[in-house]
Amino acid sequence: MTVEVAGVAMRSPVIAASGTFGYGVEFEEILDLAKIGAFVTKGLSLHPMDGNKAPRIIETSSGMMNAIGLQNIGVEAFIKDKMPGIRRMPGVVCIANVFGYTIEDCLGVIERLNDAEGIAMYELNASCPNTKHGGMVFGTDPDSLGDLVHQCKNISKRPLMVKLSPNVTNIGGMARVAQAAGANAVSLVNTFLSLAIDVKTRKPKIANVTGGLSGPAIKxxxxxxxxxxxxxxxIPIVGMGGIVKPEDAVEFLLAGATAVEVGTASYADPRAVEKISTGLERWCAANGVTNAADLTGGLRT
Ligand SMILES: Cc1cc2nc3c(=O)[nH]c(=O)nc-3n(C[C@H](O)[C@H](O)[C@H](O)COP(=O)(O)O)c2cc1C
Structure with missing residues (x-):
């Protein structure tokens, strides 16, 4: 079940996705973090953020919409209050998710994380659709994306995985830009920009008006x-979007991913990531796959 993403070895190709797994430590009592490949922290910014006004989460057909607005405790508090607990969990692979309103903000977050022990990799969120000045600009404009990735890579002491926005016409082209700018891996997809309307009040169901759609609907x-x-x-690809069962993970691997992330499924079942990881192992055994890594790119067209 072991895989390697940009030089980082993982026990399983199944990773807990950013924004749906807190800062990892909150899940210590709920599931065995040693049975999953890695976890990604909630997006970290230079300063703490309160996020958007409620309502900011709704259920949709086969999925959910959110406009949390990247609420987080900020990089300093993460290092001080959460990292000691993460370091105490043996063999757990922590990926720090980074974002900023500007390139300088992102560089500031990475600089601070560079000095903290116990982080395996950075996932640079170039794709959040919820903030007015944030990720959308980087993630949907090739020149901004290239500039952001290039500058972050230059100062990063750890492998840099770039999380791509799905809200573009040519996702392959954006991945090429990230690779050319020095990305060690890409992850995709973040949520799809969406709108749900309450027909009685004629108001948006989410206070931010638009939100990001995730879950099985987007798979x-x-x-x-x-x-x-x-x-x-x-470069390696980490795939995600609507994974709720082992076979969903297999689809992403066959499409070309080296590993996968699981997000929304954790809201229905906080142990989903572990269950999908052990389920994938069973699926491989039952289907004559001796090495999960052999699935990558196995799609027959
Ligand atoms: C409530 C919520 C919060 C999220 N916060 C972040 C975040 O802080 N940074 C990020 O890169 N992605 C964030 N995401 C996106 C997920 O990591 C993932 O890319 C997306 O939800 C698709 O996967 P899924 O269908 O398995 O949820 C968030 C998703 C949800 C549902």
Whole structure:
């Protein structure tokens, strides 16, 4: 079940996705973090953020919409209050998710994390659709994305995985930009920009008006995007979007992903990531797959 993403070894290809797994330590009592490949922290910014006004989460057909607005405790508090607990969990792989309103903000977060022990990799969120000045600008404009990735890579002491926005026409082209700027891996997809309306009040169901759609509703689009990216770059791909069962993870691996992340499923079942990880192991055994890594790119067209 072991895989390697940008030089980081993981016990399983199944990773807990950013924003759906707190800062990892909150899940210590709920599941065995040693049975999953890694976990990604909630997005970290230079300063703490309160996020958007409620309502900011709703359920949709086969999914959910959120506009949390990147609420987080800030990088300093993360290092001081959460990292000691993460370091105490043996063998757990921690990926720090980083974002900022400006390139300088992102650089500031990475600089601070560079000095903290116990982080395996950075996931740079170039794709959040919820903040007015944030990720959307980087994630949907090739020049801004290239500049952001290049500058972050220059100062990063750890492998840099770039999380791509799905809200673009040519995701393969954006992945190529990230690779050319020095990304060691790409992850995709973040949530899809969406709008739900309460027809009685004629108001948006989410206070921010728009939100990001995730969960099973987006899976076939996300798998298609991973497949397109796999044909565009030769760095590792971490795929996600709507994974709720082991077979969903297999689809992403066959489309070209080296590993997968699980997000929304943790809201229905906080142990989902562990269950999908052990379920994938069983699926491989039952289907004559001796090495999960052999699934990567196995799609027959
Ligand atoms: C409530 C919520 C908060 C999220 N926060 C972040 C975040 O802080 N940074 C980030 O890169 N992605 C964030 N995401 C996106 C997820 O990591 C993932 O890319 C997306 O939800 C698709 O996967 P899923 O369908 O398995 O949830 C968030 C998603 C949800 C549902």
């Amino acid at each position: 076939p689009i996300a798998v298609r995007m991973v497949w397109e990216v796999a044909r565009s770059v030769n």
